[in-house]
Amino acid sequence: MQSWQTILKNSITTLDDVPEHLVSGKEIGTITQMYPMRINPYYLSLIKEKHDPIWLQAVPQQAELEDTVCMADPLDEENLSPVANLIHKYPDRVLFLVTNQCAMYCRFCTRKRKVGTTAMVIKDTTIQAGIDYIRTTPQVRDVLISGGDPLLLNDERLEWILSQLHAIPSVDIIRIGSRVPCTLPMRVTPALCTMLKKYHPLYINTHFNHPREITPEAAKACTMLADAGIPLGCQTVLMKGVNDDVTTMAKLLTKLLTIRVKPYYLFQGDLSRGTNHLRTSIQCGQNIMRGLIGHISGMAIPTFAVDGPHGKGKVPLTPNYIQSLDSQLVFTNYQGETCFYDNSA
Numbered sequence: 001m002q003s004w005q006t007i008l009k010n011s012i013t014t015l016d017d018v019p020e021h022l023v024s025g026k027e028i029g030t031i032t033q034m035y036p037m038r039i040n041p042y043y044l045s046l047i048k049e050k051h052d053p054i055w056l057q058a059v060p061q062q063a064e065l066e067d068t069v070c071m072a073d074p075l076d077e078e079n080l081s082p083v084a085n086l087i088h089k090y091p092d093r094v095l096f097l098v099t100n101q102c103a104m105y106c107r108f109c110t111r112k113r114k115v116g117t118t119a120m121v122i123k124d125t126t127i128q129a130g131i132d133y134i135r136t137t138p139q140v141r142d143v144l145i146s147g148g149d150p151l152l153l154n155d156e157r158l159e160w161i162l163s164q165l166h167a168i169p170s171v172d173i174i175r176i177g178s179r180v181p182c183t184l185p186m187r188v189t190p191a192l193c194t195m196l197k198k199y200h201p202l203y204i205n206t207h208f209n210h211p212r213e214i215t216p217e218a219a220k221a222c223t224m225l226a227d228a229g230i231p232l233g234c235q236t237v238l239m240k241g242v243n244d245d246v247t248t249m250a251k252l253l254t255k256l257l258t259i260r261v262k263p264y265y266l267f268q269g270d271l272s273r274g275t276n277h278l279r280t281s282i283q284c285g286q287n288i289m290r291g292l293i294g295h296i297s298g299m300a301i302p303t304f305a306v307d308g309p310h311g312k313g314k315v316p317l318t319p320n321y322i323q324s325l326d327s328q329l330v331f332t333n334y335q336g337e338t339c340f341y342d343n344s345a
Contacts, residue, residue: 001186002186003186004184004186004187004189007040007041007042007184007186008040008103008152008184010040010041011038011039011040011041011104012037012038012039012040012044013032013036013037013038014032014037015028015029015032018059021049021050022047022050022055022059023050023059023060028059028060030062030065031060031061031062031064031065032060034064034065034274035060035064035105035107035112035274036105036115036116036117037059037060037105038102038103038104038105038116039058039059039104039105040103040104040183040184042183042184042185042186042217043058043103043104043183043184044058046212046213046215047059051241053209053210053212053241053242053243053248054210054212054213056107056239056241056242056278057104057106057107057108057209057210057239057242058104058105058106058107059107060107061107061277063276063277064107064274064275064277065274066277067273067274067275067276067277069271069276070270070271070272070273070274070275070276071271071272071273071309072113072272072273073113074110074270074271074272074273074307074309074310075087075089075110075270075307075309075310075311076309076310076311077095077111077311079311080311082133083126083129083130083132083133084121084126084129084130085097085098085120085122085126085127085130086129086130086133086134088133088137088140089311089313090313091139092139092140092141092142093140093141093142093143093144094133094134094137094140094142094143094144095144095146096130096134096143096144096145096146097120097122097130097146097147097148098122098127098130098145098146098147098148098150098153098161099122099147099148099149099150099152099153100114100115100116100117100120100121100122100147100148101115101116101147101148101149101152102115102116102147102148102149102152102179102183103149103152103179103180103183103184103187104179104183104184106179107274107275107278108237108239108269108272108275108278109272109275110270110272110307111272112272112273112274112275113272113273115147115148116148120148122147122148127161131161131164131165131168134165134168134171135168137170138170139170140170140171141170141171141172141173142171142172142173142174142175143165143171143173143174143175144175144176144177144205145161145162145165145174145175145176145177146176146177147177149177149178149179149180150176150177150178151176151178151180151187151188151192152180152187155191155192155195158195159195159198162174162196162198162199162202163199166199172201173201173202173203174199174201174202174203175202175203175204175205176202176203176204176205177204177205177207177235178204178205178206178207179206179207180206180221181204181206181218181221181222181225181232182206182207182208182213182218185215185217185218185220185221185222186217186221187221188220188221188222188224188225190224193224193225193227193228193230194228196225196228196230197228197229197230200229200230202230203230203231203232203233204225204230204231204232204233205232205233205234205235205264206222206232206233206234206235206261207234207235207236207237208234208236208252208256208261209236209237209239209242209243209252210242210243210248210252211248211251211252211255214252214255214256214259218259219258219259222259222260222261223259223260226260231262232260232261232262233261233262233263233264233265234256234261234262234263234264234265234302235264235265235267236249236252236253236263236265236266236267236302237266237267237269238266238267238268238269238280238284238285238288238304239269239278239279239280240277240278240279240280241278242278244280244284244288245288246287246288246291246292249266249288249291249292250291250292250295250296250300253292253296253300253301253302254296254297254300256300257297257299257300262299263299263300263301263302264302264303265302265303265304265305265314266285266288266289266302266303266304266305267304267305267306267307268280268282268285268304268305268306268307268317270307271309282306282317285304285317286304286317286319288304289301289304289317289318289319290319290334293319293334294333294334294335295334303316303318304316304317304318305317321333323338325343326343327342327343327344328340328341328342328343328344329341329343
């Protein structure tokens with residue numbers, strides 16, 4: 001069996017690598033000058049045909065260069081960074097970017113403007129500056145390590161970062177944001193899990209968007225992490241042609257529970273330049289939520305949310321079931337029936 005490093009090394013990254021049946025060379029060549037492409041052989045094997053839900057997430061399209069609606073930095077991360085590669089948006093938590101590499105460059109990426117490019121400079125000094133900021137900012141109790149994908153760091157490098165953060169008294173929990181369990185699950189090794197379990201309380205938020213991504217390999221990776229005592233959540237992005245219907249979403253969310261991953265967020269697509277062709281309307285997401293709530297296990301229901309442009313933060317977009325609220329709550333249940341609840345207390 002090939003190592004994860006070998007699989008990653010054999011990724012498609014240039015025009016000459018692209019299988020002819022997936023996309024025309026001219027299309028790819030122009031786009032990847034602005035937005036890099038990386039599709040490792042494992043994730044490539046999940047694509048059945050052009051324009052299928054896996055293809056849409058991985059293969060560049062001309063529409064990426066025709067986006068006149070979205071913004072380069074929709075979440076205003078650059079202006080919320082007290083030091084390079086650390087975003088301090090919420091009072092008690094920070095987002096700490098520790099790598100600019102991913103196992104597959106998602107076409108819907110929030111940081112599409114710089115992940116995988118020279119625009120995102122991460123080195124020892126920037127990581128140390130982030131650790132120093134967290135150490136000297138005691139209101140920060142929750143650190144989310146992201147990038148890029150932190151699990152693309154080697155075990156030693158990742159452990160050094162975790163050990164530094166774990167030693168800070170004011171840091172209560174550490175989270176890792178990683179799509180590796182989905183896009184390169186063989187990266188999750190026994191050695192990695194043994195190392196990670198030393199730094200509890202540790203959480204991993206991973207990222208699956210379609211039921212076909214939940215393969216035996218992905219299930220094994222998630223099981224290994226869960227067996228190491230790491231709670232797993234999933235942050236799914238709602239995308240046109242990928243998962244924008246109730247049937248697909250219900251299958252994805254219920255299947256996640258079988259591999260011990262708790263659906264956490266369903267995100268409305270960020271306004272990241274080059275991604276507008278994948279965005280749905282907010283009404284689409286709310287209709288999907290109506291088709292999920294009450295029809296599948298509550299354990300499988302994520303919070304549908306939008307991350308407010310200009311750094312305004314995440315806001316839930318829950319469908320409205322309330323008809324009126326004063327001394328009595330009048331509401332509609334999941335079957336459309338009108339219900340009443342005495343609110344006079």
